[in-house]
Amino acid sequence: MLVVEPSFLKGKIELQREEVVGLFGRNGAGKTTLMMATLCLTDGKVILNGKDFCAKPDYTKVGYVSQNPSSQVLGDTCEDEIEILSGFVDSDREIARKLMGNYFSVPFRKLSDGYKKRFVLSSALSTHPEYLLIDEPFANLDDEGISTLIKVIPKGTLLSEHRVKQTLPLIDRSYLIKERSIIEKDKSSFLDDDFLRKEGLRGFRIDPLEFKPSQEVLTQFKVKGANISVHKGEAVCIKGKNGSGKTTTLKGMIGKKDVYIVFQNPDLQFFNQTVREEVKDDEVMKRLGLWKEAERSPYSLSHGEKMKVLIGSAISSRSAVIAMDEPASGLDGFSLLEFRSILQDVLEEGRGIIITTNDDDVTPLCNRVIQI
């Protein structure tokens, strides 16, 4: 059994070899830090099979897969990765080959998002760890990507995730991190919409935006050859699988003066030293609750706040339409509700919204959903 008692939280997590355990909590609750504590990289007590794991950590026994697969690969292909690993630890080429199937020798950058996550999982599993920690495996994945991944998540896994609905069928038990405490919660609690809303978790049914669009066309753009118009006060969702061309559709709008585009990774879109320089409008900063952070670097903010800064820049740009690529990815329940209220304000100002997503929590916000 693996027992983790992180020093920054009250309580402990217990993980048996024959179970998958879910770990839930708001943004910033400490889910990733708890995983770091399990790896002895922050303070805490970790007992593996009755012995102090941190006395001499052996990462072939406790493996880790982080959120972003792109920065945790060592080889160009999974085959190369296993070759590299085999020089240092006992790694099982066959298990990786079986999990990756025909994609074993395909370069990482050419894989779908689901297979990219499978790549890092295969690499972690190739050393036959007794326990595995996986941080937000389903972030940004469509249903197909999730089912690709679910099939290979082994027993003995501690899984931290925002997407409660997708995680529940996979787990045997669950913990919630709340007010600096670890609380074991019955799985059925996470099926209750009120509970999810109260705890700031995702998966509850979000209310649609209350605004009726007018007939005035603000902009037009093409999706797979079809002309789409966005009307004043209208939110249009473009839904499609990973790789279906959603981001490409938005990239095609770069240069359009009436559309301001917010892409997925906030860190690649800040070109200024402070939040004030980025948003450029004090009123907008106050409205979005960013006033206190005005002199801070946008890079130092939480993911939810970074998204707010980007949306703030979009609002202050006075563009007629704001387009957003997977804006709810990485947001917890509270941030999602806040995001909804910001969108409501944007529509009431008479602007239009375009959202590309594969997230079922977001599509109810739109007046119109275009499926790619």
Added chain:
Amino acid sequence: MYVFSLALLIYISSLFQPLIAFVSTLVWNKRRISLIEIFIAIISSLILFHLGKGYLVSFTLRAITLVNLYLISSQLVDIKSLINLTKGRAVPVIVAMAYYPYFYDVVKDIANYAKARGVKIYRLDKILLPIVVFIVKTAEDLYLTMTLKLNGKYKGKFEIKPRKNDIVLLIYGVVTICLSLSLHF
């Protein structure tokens, strides 16, 4: 090691019969590249003969052969041998190589986002900000990845025993040099 032996044998044969060496390297190329190289060789030979400097043709062929040998080596050398040959010291270089396409894509994305924000590409003070942050974050993540994944001392051994493919390479090199020498003398 066997790939480098093949390259050495073909290079030596190019000193005696540049044409044979050049032709022998074409087998490993993609057809389109081979056709381009043949075209370059023919055109440059015609120009050199026309200028009365036909003796330089062999140098042209040797130069193209050397380029091909580099391509063949990078194509055929396997990571395991390279790591074993350097006793694990080449790992950071191999990892860095795996990240070049990723960095390229990210920088391309940043350039696009800058364009979308109306940030001019020559404003290096602005453009470099996300690039530097990205590099630092990736380096941090990679440090963690390497700490967790390469946990332990290097234990690989250099395998001297040739595999079937290595023997094919050696035979190919020996046949090429024999052919060059027999035509030369």
